[in-house]
Amino acid sequence: MSEHVSSLKLYIGIWITLLIGTVLTVVVAKIPLGPFNAVVALSIATIKATLVVLFFMHVKYTHEKLTRVVIISALCWLAILLALSMADYATRLW
Amino acid sequence: MATAVIETGERETYLNKEYGIKSWLLTVDHKRIALLYLMGITFFFFIGGFFALLIRLELLTPAGDLVQADTYNKLFTMHGQIMVFFFLIPAVPAVLGNFLIPIMIGAKDLAFPRINLLSWYLYMIAGVMMLYTIINGGVDTGWTFYTPLSTEFLNTHVISAGLSIFVAGFSSILTGLNFVVTTHRMRAPGMTWSRLPLFVWAHYATSIIQLLGTPVLAITLVLVVAERLFHLGIFNPALGGDPLLFQHLFWFYSHPAVYIMILPGMGIVSEIVCCFSRKRVFGYQAMALALLGIAVVGFLVWAHHMFVAGISLYAALIFSILSYFVAVPSAIKVFNWTSTMYKGSISYQTPMLYAFGFIGLFTMGGLTGLFLASLGIDVHVTDTYFVVAHFHYIMVGGMVMAYLGGMHFWWPKISGKLYPEAWGRLAALLVFVGFNLTFFPQFVLGYMGMPRRYWDYSHSPEYQILNVLSTAGATVLAVGYLLPMVYFLWSMRYGKPAPDNPWNAAGLEWKIPSPPSTYNFEEQPVVTWEAYNYDELDKRAEEVPVAH
Amino acid sequence: MHTSPPATVEGVAHENPALLHHFATEEQQKNAANLGMWVFLATEIMFFGGMFFAYLVYRYWYFGDFGAGSQSMNVTLGGTNTAVLICSSLTVALAVRAAQLGKQKMIVVCLILTMLLGLVFLGIKGVEYHDKFVEHHVPGPSFYFPGHVPGHVNIPINQQHAQIFFSLYFIMTGLHALHMIIGVGLFAFITLHAMRGRYHPNYYTPVETAGLYWHFVDIIWIYLFPLLYLIDRSQ
Incomplete structure (x- = not known):
């Protein structure tokens, strides 16, 4: 089929980025930023979600x-x- | 089982292809599922109607003499829940939409036939749960389940009713999902978006609401059930919760749900008006966009149900202004229907009579909706019979009229038989007269100040005359509803065989035999004409469409 | 009828046994299934969205109590679970890739790994629920959550408001776990089919659509984790 097949390297890269994002969320939560703690936490979550949608769910490659x-x-x-x-x-x- | 009836000279159709209960209960044919739905929906319509009749009988006299106060609370609750969730929401999409959408777009079936059957089973399971609720003593929260009344203070079957509606919502979501995917993926070659019948557009818009609204109702009901079981406090002010949160969540679905009920009706009326005026619809694009517009704007107005509930004044102002905007696409539709009829050669057959009824009554229901959208008047008439009359004009005057019109219009296609036209016109007249007699007095009653949901109005006996009129109207209305059921059933056995296109109507569904065969089309149709090409159709009247 | 020759030749189209009767081509069937799952996920966004809305309101009202509730959560277990889910997302993505490339065994291995990771997640979730139960943090008559609002030693925790936090915690994570269980069930079914070699580069729609669902469940957790475990942690 004409479906796009992503490389193994890309999948592993996204996976590592997501894991780093998780660690980062926990670390940043401990730094006092006032209301910005929530902003940062949700921004990281959104970036992670976007990566999952674009690469794991193939939205980046769909026609x-x-x-x-x-x-x-x-x-x-x-x-x-x-x-x-x-x-x-x-x-x-x- | 699969007895071919060819030797008797009869054509094989979806109705006679297979016999036996299994061939119906395990069918994946969208047409058979539509008929299964028709049976379920008719059953619940008459249950809900029976409750309505008891309500009207109780209100015949000012004193609360027919039923107990608690029973009355249950009657209007069960009437509302059954009519809304088991009749109004599924009726047109699950019966007529199910039957017609694949045919109208030139497909053999919906995209997911098994999911379609599943949604019928979910509907029936929900129905059984609702019947269980009724038999065990019913529920008296009002159809809206307002908290903390429903979660803390009532000792009736809130949980089974709530779960029943949760399951019914799942069924509704699956139907909507099927329609959206079918409309996108299954259209025949040449059936572009600008050639789709407005009936399909209407169901597409409806499906959007079902898909994006119903899940919110589902989670709301989950929260209500959890709250009732464990007294969490989410919706209970005594425990730090906010009852308005419930109302926001509930009306986020339940206001757009009004458009789930009315949009398919608008689709039906567009088909009927064009056919019986022998004209192309006026402003096709505007009509299609207005349908989508109602679906979208309908999501921005829900808090007008909460004006007196204690929301912030600023929010109330915003929601009031947004509510007025719904009038714009609605008015576009009404003007375009009337413009379609202008200088058309109109014939007054039964479906058209219902369409006339729809346009007039929907307009009245819509205009009184503007009263309710304006903050000052809303405070005056909230929780009075004015509101009751308003939404019955939309739901019964609008949606049920359109549903009956559609059933008459497509009955020859569905059953392969003609219904008796004279009886049809009589029933249409009875429904129209009965409806107005029932609900117009309620506008007056409400404006005079009669509150809704009261069982006894002996403190103000001056309301009685109008209530007597209303009850009399309800009786006429009941006859008007029973008649079509009787002659539809009669026609299945004794009716004249219907030609393929009894109305000489445009649209793919009229180009195949009545009743259709299982896969609708013998070969893949290719669409080369615009929707509602009545001018061409009448020019080539002698050119009979080839029936395969 | 304005018919020209049919767009598809039936005999050719029906060679693949997985192609259902009402679709003209495999492409159409695949696209329909794909769109169907995406539309379903849209409804799921609204389903969880209703809960996020309730959460937002009470977090805005009762921030201190929510912070206190959140700080009683076990970040190590929650963080581990996040990592477990991310790993399972990777294995699902690899299962789809294996199907695209026609590596039959690889599909089965990846799907089994996914289910195992899913079960690990549910197990850890069970441990957390058990801890909450032991600590009397489960809403109900025995709910007890002493202490003070983070950063304000003289403001005691409002029991009712804290109970709302824990109610939302249990409902949100509970419904998420229910979705996980359904996902594991789906994959068990698909793994059986994969073992029989039903999926090949021309037909792997069930693997792909179930994968979309699994990724979505993962995304919900990506949001639940900071929202439930990490409120006001800097205090």
């Missing part, structure tokens, strides 16, 4: 734009849920 549309719309809908309801929680007077 199908639709896959990306599906992922992005699901994330947009999650953003709608969080943003509009937090608009309520953040502005309550009680």
